[in-house]
Amino acid sequence: MKQYLIGFDIGTLSSKSVLTDLDGNIISKFQSEHAIEVKHAGWQEESMEMWWDEFKAAIQQFLSIEEVTAESITAIGVTGLIPAMCPVTENGSVVRNAMLHTDVRAEEELLEINEKLPVQITHGHMLPKILWVKKHELENYQKISKVMVPHGFIAYKLTGKETIDYDAASMIGGVFDEESLSWKPEVIESFGLNPEILPELNPANGVIGSVSAACAAETGLSEKTKVITGVGDTFASMLGGGAYNAKHFMIYLGTSGTSMYAEGSPKEYVACPHYGDGKAHFAGRIFSFGESILHLRNNLRYDNWDDLNCHLDEIEPGTEGLWYFPHYKLQTDASFFGPDAEFMMGYRGCHTQFHWYHAMLEGIAYNARYNIVNFSMPIEQINIFGGGANSKEICQMFADIIGRDLHYNPKSSTALGVAFLAGYGSGAIKVYKELTDTWFGDSTVIKPNHERMKKYERLYEKYEELRAQIMKLDSTTKEV
Secondary structure, rough: OOOOOEEEEEEEOOEEEEEEEEOOOOOEEEEEOOOOEEOOOOOOOEEHHHHHHHHHHHHHHHHOOOOHHHHHHEEEEEOOOOOHHHHHHHOEEEOEEEOOOOOOOOOHHHHHHHHHOOOOOOOOHHHHHHHHHHHHHHHHHHHHOOEEEEEHHHHHHOOOOOEEEHHHHHOOOOOOEOOOOOOHHHHHHHHHOOHHHOEEEOOOOEEEEEEHHHHHHHHOOOOOEEEEOOOOOHHHHHHHHOOOOEEEEEEEEEEEEEEEEOOOOHHOOOOOEHHHHHHHOEOOOOEEEEEHHHHHHHHOOOOOOOHOOOHHHHHOHHHHHHHEEEEEEEOOOOOOOOOOOOEOOOOOOOHHHHHHHHHHHHHHHHHHHHHHOOOOOOEEEEEEOOOOOOOOHHHHHHHHHHOOOEEEEOOOOOHHHHHHHHHHHOOOOOOOHHHHHHHHOEEEOOOOHHHHHHHHHOOOOOOOOHHHHHHHHHOOOOOO
């Protein structure tokens, strides 16, 4: 009987899933778009029940394929945005919506935490959100048995096991010891919290169990299907085509633009914390990508990307003097420009809506190049993927601006990365080399256009000057 793997990715704006065989061939894809709930400024929530319904819809689609049976699905891996706070009761009922990592309401709680902890944390961590619920939603807080992350919640629904991987644990905020791979109960208790509120720690590729009888009855899955702990979307994106081998550099073009580097092969740190010396590194600041160009597309009233992408090649490098600078993640209101300002400079009467789009992509590609230029470790291969990389015009522009070959595989995805992790962790895939040689052995190379690359070399010098001036302004105290 042929064996299959499932990878499920909970994203900010959609959930995506893939069904693959053990050679990484994609049998079926699933996607369901969803929206962030914003009840008040600074609040960002999503429904955990919605994620579970989307997961079940993916399973229904995959099991409708004639050659796919429940027993043929060997293992399941889940990834997603972290560290959104997902609170559940003792019997597993959802207490309230998940509070996303981008939710910034817990300002007072963050100040309190940073007065106590030796290492400063940010709104991107979970601890401020737990304390906010304790202070402002006491009735909800008293119902909480465990706080999970999104992929941990789906794994719990599948198996009944309350778990969290080491990467996600490090994002709770000062309560996880990476040396001993254990919680710090004294720190947790110092904030008036019960250490039992946090799930059991496990490696990302560890099998936590098989599909429970109750879940099998609800979804149609087999009780023999194994489920791994899962991991946050960054490491899954590395395995899914981003930086799956030593000295690989990843440019991920999703809702945000992320740059990652694998100093050593990910196979060496699959089962332990993923970031640090000899492991994976973030390269430069995370910047806006998909959310910005989608905002522009919606304002221009275009229904699809092809209507914009088809005009990219008609516009010369430099966009006739139009410059764009995206906003960076984790900025605050104390920033001169605020937390999410973007800039278009040099707009003139000759510019059309297609120039705006072209300039936005150029500005984002300049940022990607900046991250590479200012990265100190040797880069042997640059891989580009994410929704933006599905456009050959966008990939070509990035290659021209960066001035290096870019490796691209159309099947690359975060969901594919966690599907491989499920196969590797469950033992269905015996050696890590299958990922590099078989799963991504057919990647293509996008080479820079020599003439456009030379023009972008000169334009990049100007970009650096403008960027330095904007950053200088941004360091100025914002006037009230």
